[in-house]
Amino acid sequence: MKSLRCFTVGLIVICLVVSCSPIEQFDAQTNNEISELISSPEHSVTELEITGVHLTYDYSGDAVYLVASVEAVHPMFTLDEVPSGYWAARSEYLESTSASLDLRVFRLETQKYLASLNDTHTGISTPLSDFFLECEFVSIDGDLHIISNGRITFDRVISIGTADIDLVKQQVDAYYPYVNDAARQNNYAIYCRQHEMIRLAGYEAEVLSISC
Numbered sequence: 001m002k003s004l005r006c007f008t009v010g011l012i013v014i015c016l017v018v019s020c021s022p023i024e025q026f027d028a029q030t031n032n033e034i035s036e037l038i039s040s041p042e043h044s045v046t047e048l049e050i051t052g053v054h055l056t057y058d059y060s061g062d063a064v065y066l067v068a069s070v071e072a073v074h075p076m077f078t079l080d081e082v083p084s085g086y087w088a089a090r091s092e093y094l095e096s097t098s099a100s101l102d103l104r105v106f107r108l109e110t111q112k113y114l115a116s117l118n119d120t121h122t123g124i125s126t127p128l129s130d131f132f133l134e135c136e137f138v139s140i141d142g143d144l145h146i147i148s149n150g151r152i153t154f155d156r157v158i159s160i161g162t163a164d165i166d167l168v169k170q171q172v173d174a175y176y177p178y179v180n181d182a183a184r185q186n187n188y189a190i191y192c193r194q195h196e197m198i199r200l201a202g203y204e205a206e207v208l209s210i211s212c
Contacts, residue, residue, distance in 0.1 A: 055102065055103060056100040056101055056102055057100060057101065057103065057106075058100050059097055059100075059101055059106045060097055060098050060099075062097075062106075063093060063094060063097035063106075063109075063110070064094065066110065066113075067090060067093070067094065067113075070114075070117070070122075074117065074119075074122070076117065076119070083116060083117065083118045085116055086116045086117065088116075089112070089113055089115075089116030090113065090116070092113075093109055093110070093112070093113035096109050097109055097110075104196070107124060108175065108196060108200075110124050111123060111124050111175050111176075112174060112175050115174065115175055115176060115177045117177070118177045118179075119177060120177050120178065120179060120183065123176075131194070131195040131196075132193040132194050132195065133160070133193040133195075133198075133210070135147075135193065135210070136189075137157065137188070137189045137190075137192060137193060138152055138189050139185040139186070139188035139189045139192075140152075140185070141185075142169070142185070142188070143156045143157075144156065144157040144165060144188060144189070144192060145157065146210070157192075157210055159210075160192070160198050160203070160210055161198060161203045162202060162203060163198050163199075163201040163202045163203045164201065164202070165192065167201035167202060168192045168197055168198055168201040169188055169192060170201070171197045171200045171201050172187050172188055172191045172192060172197050173187075175191075175197065176191055
């Protein structure tokens with residue numbers, strides 16, 4: 001029971017670290033900017049997500065605080081079960097967040113750092129990460145298929161816009177951890193539709209389209 005209590009407290013503290021940080025205050029400012037852009041006839045939601053809202057802020061203190069808090073409360077550090085790639089990801093995260101960043105870039109850097117824990121219960125999410133293609137995918141042995149009218153089509157997705165689907169899946173693997181192959185296939189079905197993953201994979205087209 002003692003270890004279970006420590007684990008619970010650890011997760012609660014991590015949640016508090018993310019929610020009590022100055023990030024939340026800046027999120028509100030950014031969300032106001034987003035609301036104004038969405039209401040403008042010159043912008044659509046898709047254009048806003050792909051183009052991005054380029055406001056910068058110094059998040060270096062938030063990054064250091066998050067790393068220190070994770071290492072203080074996450075059970076894997078107490079149990080000496082830290083994944084082999086964690087320390088390299090930690091160094092990369094602290095270096096990449098040492099300069100002023102766009103909020104979206106900081107969120108992605110933070111998500112990538114947390115993914116190095118290989119813990120599917122630890123991550124970060126903001127309204128800026130909620131833009132997805134309006135379609136449904138299913139991943140079968142790494143092949144993505146579109147679900148249409150509740151049925152799986154036989155067509156295999158090979159690209160989204162100018163982004164090759166294999167490159168999109170590589171981004172999903174980097175930013176969203178998985179504990180087994182079933183979880184990995186589920187990640188593909190969900191996050192290969194996420195605009196951020198598509199953009200990181202080399203999205204360049206004006207309008208998103210799916211090629212099968």
